[in-house]
Structure formats: C-alpha cells, structure tokens
C-alpha cells in the first residue's frame with residue numbers, strides 16, 4: 001500500500017455527508033478498501049462533531065438548522081495517512097518475512113509496533129477507536145488496537161490477517177485459510193494482556209467472551225463495517241451529534257445494501273437502534289432489522305450470540321411492548337445458558353443484571369398500576385405466555401451459572417425474583433405446563449396446590465436464608481456493595 005491513490009484524492013475536500021458516502025462507495029467497490037484512509041476520515045469527522053465541537057461564535061448560526069458538517073481537507077488526511085504508513089513500514093523489516101502469509105512472530109511484532117506508542121492513560125473513554133485517535137493522541141481502546149494491527153497488515157500487503165470479533169473482545173486470524181488466531185490487544189480491567197498467544201480450544205469452549213468458537217471473522221469489507229459500526233456519535237452522556245449519527249446510519253445502509261452486514265449481527269443491531277431514533281423513509285422498521293440480526297446469528301453462528309436478543313428486548317421495553325420484551329429476554333438467556341460464566345464475562349452479566357433487577361421489576365410495577373386502569377385480561381400479570389417467558393428468563397440464568405467457576409446469582413437476584421413472581425396473578429401461575437428437558441410434564445391444574453405450596457416453600461426458604469445471611473454478615477466485615485445490599489434487603493423485607 002503506497003500513498004493515497006490519485007482517484008482517492010479527487011473526493012477531497014469532503015464538505016457534506018454525501019461526499020463521505022461517495023468516498024466509501026468508491027472504496028467498497030475495490031477488493032482492498034483502504035482501511036487506514038477510512039478510519040482516519042471517520043476519526044477526523046467524529047472528533048470535530050463530538051469532541052472538539054466548533055462552537056459557532058455568531059448567535060444566529062447556532063439556532064439555524066444549518067448543519068455544522070466540517071470541511072475535511074486532503075492535506076489533513078494525507079498528513080495523518082503518511083504518518084501511519086511511515087510508522088508501520090519503518091518498524092517492520094519485511095525482508096525478514098519472505099512468506100506470503102503472516103507468521104505468529106510477525107503478528108506479535110506488528111502488535112508491538114502499535115502497542116509501544118500507546119499512552120498508559122484512560123483506555124475505556126469514548127472516541128478512542130480510530131486511527132485518528134492513535135495518530136493524534138496515542139490512545140486506542142481494545143477494539144482500536146486490534147483494528148490498527150489489521151490496517152497495518154494491509155499496508156504491509158498481507159491479505160490473510162483479519163479482524164475476529166466477539167461481543168466484547170477482538171483478536172486476529174491469519175495464515176493459510178485463516179486457521180491461526182492471535183491475541184493482539186488487552187481485554188477488560190486488571191487482566192494481563194495475552195498478546196501473541198493463540199486462542200486455544202480450552203479458552204474458547206463454553207466462553208461467552210470467545211463466543212464458544214463462533215466469532216465474527218471479518219473480510220476487508222466487514223472490517224469497514226466494524227469501523228462504521230464503531231462510530232460513536234455521543235457528544236456527552238445525554239447528547240448525540242445528529243450529523244455523526246446520520247453519517248453512521250447512511251454508511252450502515254450502504255454496507256447493508258452491499259451485503260456486508262449479513263454476517264455481522266451487532267452491526268445490524270446498531271442499525272436497528274439508529275432506525276428507532278430516526279427512521280429512514282422506505283427502510284424496514286427496527287424490529288425487522290433486529291430480527292435479521294437474530295437470524296444472522298442463527299444461520300451463521302449457531303445461535304451463540306446474545307446481543308441480538310438484548311437489542312430486541314431493549315427496543316420492546318422502551319416501546320412498552322412488555323410481552324415481546326420478556327420473550328426476547330427469555331431467548332437471550334436461552335442463548336447464554338450454554339456458556340459457563342467466568343470473570344471476563346462481566347459485560348453480558350451487567351446486561352442481564354439490569355434486565356432482571358431493574359427492567360423487569362420496573363415493568364411489573366408499571367403493569368400493576370396500568371392494571372387498575374386497563375381490562376385485566378390484556379395485562380402481562382394475567383398472561384401465561386409472559387409468566388412462562390419470565391420463568392424461562394430465570395431458568396436460563398440458572399443454567400448459565402451451573403458448572404461455572406464464578407457464581408452469577410446473589411441475594412439481590414433472589415429478592416427481585418420473589419418480588420416479580422409475586423406480581424403475577426395466582427390464577428396465571430396455574431395455567432402453565434412445566435415441561436422438563438427430558439419431556440416429562442408436570443400438569444398444571446391437579447398439582448397446582450402442591451405447586452403453589454412448593455413455591456411458597458421456595459419463597460419462605462429464601463426469606464429464612466436471607467435472614468440467616470444478614471445476621472451472619474452483620475457479624476463479619478464484608479465488601480461494601482454486598483453488605484449495603486444485604487442490609488438494604490433487611491430493611492425492605
């Protein structure tokens with residue numbers, strides 16, 4: 001990869017969103033789209049529209065609807081592009097690596113070439129995903145380091161090194177028919193990086209972080225989809241840049257129409273979220289896009305991805321379709337139950353913690369108040385399907401915890417389960433058939449008394465244990481969070 005090609009230079013200066021779309025359309029026609037160029041262009045635009053927002057001096061401009069899209073000069077882009085290409089070519093002596101395919105040694109060297117320039121300051125801030133951030137601030141997040149390594153290999157003219165993505169980690173595949181893997185970045189907080197090491201079957205097996213061997217293995221076009229999906233339009237915790245969001249949405253539709261999102265469930269989920277915020281006329285509704293994300297995981301990844309279901313569940317929750325939200329969340333834990341939870345999986349744990357201990361309780365409270373006003377039949381607390389999905393949600397969490405080294409459930413989960421259970425009407429708890437995995441049925445009506453008696457025992461057990469635990473904990477020093485929770489519970493119950 002030499003300097004910028006003449007044809008690429010003709011797209012500059014970029015003065016509006018359409019100019020960026022045209023540049024990406026051109027690059028995506030090529031079988032080697034220029035990853036370095038596109039990452040720098042998106043990084044420059046994102047920086048101007050979110051981090052260093054040009055505050056218009058004259059008052060009148062600020063309240064016009066006139067977009068504040070920046071003019072991106074070729075000189076700005078070319079300087080950064082040359083800096084990255086020079087840095088990579090100067091740091092890697094290709095004569096030592098005559099092979100057509102990359103070797104593990106070379107992958108480690110290129111990872112070091114990126115790694116050595118990184119400043120040790122905050123890494124989980126926003127807007128640290130692009131080569132612009134690397135070249136101007138020596139900062140990259142976990143994804144950004146992995147992407148920079150892949151962009152570097154494109155510059156070194158290796159076309160076998162590709163990005164491999166799970167729902168919370170990134171690494172590379174390389175070698176003939178991509179059968180080698182290597183860590184090139186760090187993961188999470190307080191974990192030693194394992195850069196250069198292969199991702200072995202024992203690490204992958206039943207691990208959500210490595211999707212049990214079903215990661216998204218990118219080609220060059222999907223690597224473009226990854227940088228577009230990684231655009232962060234946030235200006236701060238509450239405000240997004242409308243221009244940056246529109247650019248991301250239009251670029252995702254471009255990639256969608258070219259077929260480059262079909263094996264990328266999270267990018268489809270991102271697109272569904274953007275369509276909820278600002279629907280594109282003539283495009284399918286968000287639920288259809290979330291459904292495509294789920295189908296993509298089923299067809300290409302053995303239904304091992306979890307986020308497609310939590311995207312859909314979150315959408316239905318926000319739109320008060322509580323019955324559909326419960327169904328999506330039940331299917332989310334149906335996917336996660338095949339994994340064994342371990343300490344590096346806390347991102348997905350936080351998702352389910354929020355669903356079980358915040359979203360569902362809030363939903364049940366809403367519904368309780370709605371009950372007063374609405375006819376009872378339609379409310380979820382009277383709907384056996386909702387109760388069944390509620391139980392399936394928790395059943396999946398419990399199965400996820402089974403055989404795991406790290407526990408998932410703690411007293412807050414039990415407390416919230418009891419609260420939410422009690423919000424379902426006793427009649428509905430008699431209407432469902434519990435069928436165990438081996439097909440054995442426990443019929444609903446006859447045993448209903450024993451069943452509700454059994455449930456009462458579970459609840460009483462829980463309360464007894466809870467009181468015992470609270471007494472025990474009070475006598476011992478305990479880490480802050482848990483003791484607060486337990487004491488809090490003691491006050492509540």
Ligand SMILES: FC(F)(F)Cc1cc2c(N3CCN(c4nnc(C(F)(F)F)s4)CC3)ncnc2s1
Nearest residue numbers: 143165166167168169170229266307310311314
């Ligand atoms: F490379 C890593 F390490 F960063 C892992 C990746 C994350 C991620 C992503 N995300 C992460 C999940 N994500 C979600 N946003 N909402 C989610 C849901 F909980 F609603 F499902 S999941 C935002 C975008 N979107 C596209 N591609 C990737 S690759």
